[in-house]
Amino acid sequence: MFSGTDDLEEALSLVCVTALGLNRKVNSRMSLAECAQRLGSDEGVRALHLLADRVGVDRARFPDGPALRQLFADEAVSMKALRLHRGRNVYGGGKVALWKAVWEPLRAALSPAGEVLELARRLVAMDTTTMGRDLSACVAFLTQQLRSAAFDVDRVEVAGANPILIARRGARGLAGRIILYSHYDVAASPAADWRSPPRELIERDGRLHGLGAGDNKVALAARLHFLSSVEHTPELLWIIQGDEETGSAAAQRIMPDLLRGLTATLWLEENGYHDHDGTQRILARVIGSGSTMNLPPDRHLWRLIEHLGASGAAFGVKHRVESRGLNKDFFAAGCPFNRNLPIGARYLAIGVNDPATGIHQPNESVPSWTLPLHARQLGDILTWTDETAREDV
């Protein structure tokens, strides 16, 4: 009998990069020996405890320095015994002990919630490419999910196009209004070029692979789960269209009227990116007019950026700010959401993708570690919206 422990190195690598703020691309998969060197040092143990504080885990759940070093030393003996004379460690020590001592206390904080994965799995499983056979089923699924989260859902039907869902939910204890934008359609990608079935959400090498994972079904699932489970929210308006990958014909027609006269504390874009090293790319701007469409963040947005940056720091990542919209100009008419934002609107794009996501490409994927950070930052947005709306008044 031989146990499956392939993911221990991946888990400990994630702990290392998060605790020590390392470059996520360079250190995405470290050997156990490297993890031992980094986490077993005095600096590593201190960083582990500080990480626990930042993500709300009791640091008493971790072994002290000597005990942690002993666990790594035991595992080193295990690996040597296996290599030299096929000796194995099957009880308590070695990999199992490291898993329990280091990863299990942090697992819930550093890995995606099971409910998000399940939602994403169901969304990816549906064929929502142009003329896809599951477009109607996806609309029904999202409608049901939104209604069960107490949203009022209107389906805007436009001839020759997929329905646009307009979901509204009144304030739940917080001031302000957030307008969110998403889409449920995906661009096709030849199945033959994929390493795994494109409509199966597969977790591999710390990433979630699946057609539309990065554009934008995983972010959609993350937000759906977050807004379904959080207790206090401001007023929410969520526009979810189904033709973004083919030029958004219907949305281009209805969005001007839909958005005209609307005000919101924040307009939240469908998704956003991290750099290869993990640095978060925060797109934040105030909508101007004419040639000054992208105005820099105002003082309120800067305060939000500080909150988002603090959450990023808890996960060991830096951030940088760009005053522009998410680049989605695949069609001449552009994104109907971006094009119709009112003057003075505060716009934010953050999300779960990175440069390896490869939207519209085979093996599209999302780094798993971004999901718990995204959930935390959605919480930051709610709190900030409440504070800002009260100040605006």
Next chain:
Amino acid sequence: MDEVTLDQEEAFRRDGFVAIGPLLGADELRQLRAAHEELLVRWAADCDVTVEEYTRVVSQWTGLWREHRAFATHLHHPVLARIARRLLKADRLRLFHDHLISKPPRHSSTIPWHQDYPYWPVDRPRALSCWLALDDATADAGALVFMPGAQQEGEQPPVDFLRSNKDWGERIHASRAVPVTAGTCVFHSCLSWHMSPPNATDRPRRALIVIYMDADNRWDPDHSGWHPMNAHVTVPRGERFNDDQFPLIALADPEVRS
């Protein structure tokens, strides 16, 4: 006198396991334990640690027959081999591998419910383990526990030993601990569901396991993930295993009850 009774054969078929014995005498057991202790000294030195440090961590070894003559001789123990052949209903037996599992006092834990076969690069579940107790394996010392009859439900996906959460529900009450004295063998199907609790006593609990398979089984590396025996295979996939590393078992009596 038959080495295995019809009742025992029927119990193996029905439950997936049967304990028979003692089949080994005190001298044979003493030789095997001494051989293991001799190897421990060598292995600890290999790892630059003391035997105490080594045995606190390492507790299972595969391929002992290549390391010590006592274990090589044990593979062909005539009584054990004949019983294995009867229970497996095979014309010829081949070794898949042997291994020794130690549950040392204070340094063991639960091995969760699992089947063995899903981890093996073997094309069909025509194999059984002969689990020989080198020490008394009492219930509190980590005796094997089986779910009788579960082998008849076929192969299930391999259990992840780090996250195993096999839930039998009410059926758990049907599970059966099989405490045995030193020298007794528990023969169990490769599809049997079994687990073992920690050794809560101050005594060692060592077991020497020989996995006998039908000699006509084929190498199928796609059936499982990584397995240490793959490194010893020299035949193409789909072929019978090579005799040098997976030796045929000498059998004194070729008759097979069918």
